[in-house]
Amino acid sequence: MDSVGDWVIMLVAAIVMGWWIVRRLDRWLHEPPDAxxxxxxxxxxxxxxxxxxxxxxxxxxxxxxxxxxxLGVAVDNGSVMPTRLYFDYLAEKDNKYYLVKLDRPRQPMEWTASALRERLLVYALLFPDCHGIVIVLPQGRQIKTVRFKVEAGEK
Known part of the structure; x- marks a missing residue:
């Protein structure tokens, strides 16, 4: 790169790359939480x-x-095993988003706090902008909403 033209091209390329990075960072920082x-x-x-x-x-x-x-799961730096999480619908009510899961007969929902935590907490952590997880119980035509709240620690 002995000629001035090469330096100009490199400078222009660096400016364009810098502008692009700043723009992407700015867009990411100002993106609304529920985007x-x-x-x-x-x-x-x-x-x-x-x-x-x-x-x-x-x-x-x-x-x-x-x-x-x-999702991918690796145990002890082994190979990544593929897996998936499913949910049935994404719904909105009063400008709040909810993930919807259907209560299926082969895997009925257990309504204890520990069972709900084990089965649904991953969705609440994966989508923190959701207001809750709606469970549809087709047998009784009922709908229940599950929300997780972090409690203050015990002393």
Whole structure:
């Protein structure tokens, strides 16, 4: 790089790269907290089924359905094993987002605090902007909302 032209090209490229990085960082910092959920809401189609109608009866607007979140698990620096998390719908009520899970007969929901923690806490941690997790109980046409609250530690 002996010529002045090479230095000018490198300087212009560095300025463009710097501008691009600053712009991306600024966009990321000023992104609203629920932007991830808004993107997710546009990805899945919604089929009008009995569960969607039940949610609508309870005042929810179903935004999208049938979501699969890919994860990888590695044990002791071994190879990564693929797995997935599923939830059935993303819904909105009173400008608050909710993840929706259906209570299925093969894996009925156990309504103790420890069982709810083991089964649903991962969703609350993965989507902290959600106001809660709605469980649809099709047998009794009921809907229950689960929220997690961090308690103050014991002394």
């Amino acid at each position: 991830r959920l808004r993107k997710l809401a546009t990805k899945g189609g919604v089929e009008e089924d009995e569960y969607v109608l039940l949610l609508k009866e309870h005042g929810f607007q179903v935004l999208s359905g049938k979501h699969r979140i890919p």
